[in-house]
Amino acid sequence: MLVLLYGGSACGKSAMAEDVCSNLGGEVLYVATMRPWGTDAKERIARHRSLRADKGFDTLEHYESLQSLRLSKTYHALLLECVGNLVANALFEGHGDPRLFPDEVLAGTERLLKQVPHLVFVTNDIFSDGVAYPKETSLYQNCIAQTNRWLARRADVVVEVVCGLPIYHKGGGLLP
Numbered sequence: 001m002l003v004l005l006y007g008g009s010a011c012g013k014s015a016m017a018e019d020v021c022s023n024l025g026g027e028v029l030y031v032a033t034m035r036p037w038g039t040d041a042k043e044r045i046a047r048h049r050s051l052r053a054d055k056g057f058d059t060l061e062h063y064e065s066l067q068s069l070r071l072s073k074t075y076h077a078l079l080l081e082c083v084g085n086l087v088a089n090a091l092f093e094g095h096g097d098p099r100l101f102p103d104e105v106l107a108g109t110e111r112l113l114k115q116v117p118h119l120v121f122v123t124n125d126i127f128s129d130g131v132a133y134p135k136e137t138s139l140y141q142n143c144i145a146q147t148n149r150w151l152a153r154r155a156d157v158v159v160e161v162v163c164g165l166p167i168y169h170k171g172g173g174l175l176p
Contacts, residue, residue: 033083034081076118
């Protein structure tokens with residue numbers, strides 16, 4: 001089962017993703033995709049680590065394509081935090097052609113679904129501010145939009161998180 005959780009910054013999507021994984025039972029792998037560059041990133045990473053410290057998740061730092069993700073053991077669920085960071089890493093670190101990124105996510109997700117019964121992906125809604133951005137930022141927005149659309153089509157459950165409240169757009173009765 002693929003679960004996609006999306007929302008704006010600090011909306012509660014990470015906490016909900018962790019709760020979903022905990023409720024699924026079994027061992028969970030938390031795949032962290034944010035590079036620890038700069039004070040803000042390091043503080044955010046530390047905050048997320050402290051929030052999940054007692055939840056028993058294994059953590060893997062992974063900054064590149066999902067196709068290159070190799071699991072060292074069997075897990076019941078995998079929580080990926082977050083798709084937006086993978087897109088940024090690919091675009092701004094030169095890990096491939098951004099036009100192919102949605103296809104890479106597709107292939108990597110399908111491969112992971114063969115190894116892990118439950119995938120829970122967190123992604124961002126970065127499209128609601130109405131601001132015109134420079135070309136590089138617009139490219140990022142376009143790439144994440146394409147990736148989010150594909151994931152939403154493929155997902156069994158799609159949840160928008162607003163102020164900590166879930167709005168189910170697909171598969172509302174499938175989660176424990």
